[in-house]
Amino acid sequence: MNNELKPEFLAEYYEKKFPMDYFMSFIGLSNFSNREFGFVVGKDAFVRNISFQNTDQLREYMINNAVKHAYVGAIYDTSPSRESPIQKIEWKGREFIFDIDIDEYDLVRKCGCKGDQYCKECWSLVQDAAIFIDETMKDDFGFKDVIWIFSGRRGVHGWVMDKITQDFNQAQRVAILNYLTFIHDEKRTQSIEEIPNEAKPLRNRIYSLVAKSFLEKSTPEQLKELGISLNKAKEIIQNVQLSKQFNHTQYNIIIPNDTLVRRKLSDEFILRRYPRIDRKVTMDTRRVSRMPYSVHGKTGQIAIVIKDIRNFYPDSAPTIWESLM
Numbered sequence: 001m002n003n004e005l006k007p008e009f010l011a012e013y014y015e016k017k018f019p020m021d022y023f024m025s026f027i028g029l030s031n032f033s034n035r036e037f038g039f040v041v042g043k044d045a046f047v048r049n050i051s052f053q054n055t056d057q058l059r060e061y062m063i064n065n066a067v068k069h070a071y072v073g074a075i076y077d078t079s080p081s082r083e084s085p086i087q088k089i090e091w092k093g094r095e096f097i098f099d100i101d102i103d104e105y106d107l108v109r110k111c112g113c114k115g116d117q118y119c120k121e122c123w124s125l126v127q128d129a130a131i132f133i134d135e136t137m138k139d140d141f142g143f144k145d146v147i148w149i150f151s152g153r154r155g156v157h158g159w160v161m162d163k164i165t166q167d168f169n170q171a172q173r174v175a176i177l178n179y180l181t182f183i184h185d186e187k188r189t190q191s192i193e194e195i196p197n198e199a200k201p202l203r204n205r206i207y208s209l210v211a212k213s214f215l216e217k218s219t220p221e222q223l224k225e226l227g228i229s230l231n232k233a234k235e236i237i238q239n240v241q242l243s244k245q246f247n248h249t250q251y252n253i254i255i256p257n258d259t260l261v262r263r264k265l266s267d268e269f270i271l272r273r274y275p276r277i278d279r280k281v282t283m284d285t286r287r288v289s290r291m292p293y294s295v296h297g298k299t300g301q302i303a304i305v306i307k308d309i310r311n312f313y314p315d316s317a318p319t320i321w322e323s324l325m
Helices: 007-017 020-027 055-064 120-140 163-167 170-180 197-217 220-224 230-242 248-254 259-273 279-283 320-324
Strands: 035-041 045-050 069-076 091-093 096-101 146-150 155-160
Touching (some): 120 197, 197 248
Antiparallel strands (some): 035 045, 146 155
């Protein structure tokens, strides 16, 4: 099959293969007619302030317009339209979503990949970030259901499915973001020791996930550059790689008790492996997000639900061409 994303392929996918019922399990039928949608159609025109009375109308629109990118937005007090744009109607709710893109790590990737490029080495940054956020949402905030979705191109989206989160206003979303991003500046210059006691679970998670991943993936030579002797570096890496569980206590045991070394090491693993979250996606209550199981118009890949983020690699996601075979 010719891997050109022709309009007829897009129309056929949305007519025959798009799992509408499964998609609706994410957003629910309640207030569906007051839900905003957005699409990239035709010669890459982005249109929004669109709503539908039922799912048949939604599917018909996606077929007739051979939609290249499909997005779902918030719920309003009336149906969004050209006559009633979202800026003029009252917001009622939106899913609580995290967005992690591989290009956010361009500053620290050492593998040579840039932008939308990825390899097994740098894709682990996205995996680590998703696992970190997933555990934080469940363990620190008590949410029960977090689903990860492949964006179709260069990242993943985490949907917190607990219904209470849909009503979170911008201030509440920012508060959770701020908890996750005590270390928030682009250069990640804030030390782990500066995280307050109120965020002790987060601090411990940084050791058990971020520090562990950094140390087990480092070479002795890389640790030597931080002031650790070569023999000690080899010992540290071996201990971490052999440990099934790792926490701040083990970290304190195996890392040299040298304030300067510890600060350099902390700065390095926070800079290179701490989650880099697109804050606007999470905090903007009127944002639209890619529809699960829609087609990415540039890659042809399907925005599938990820069953196991630890073992997911983008190349394994199905394409529209494979779906239509």
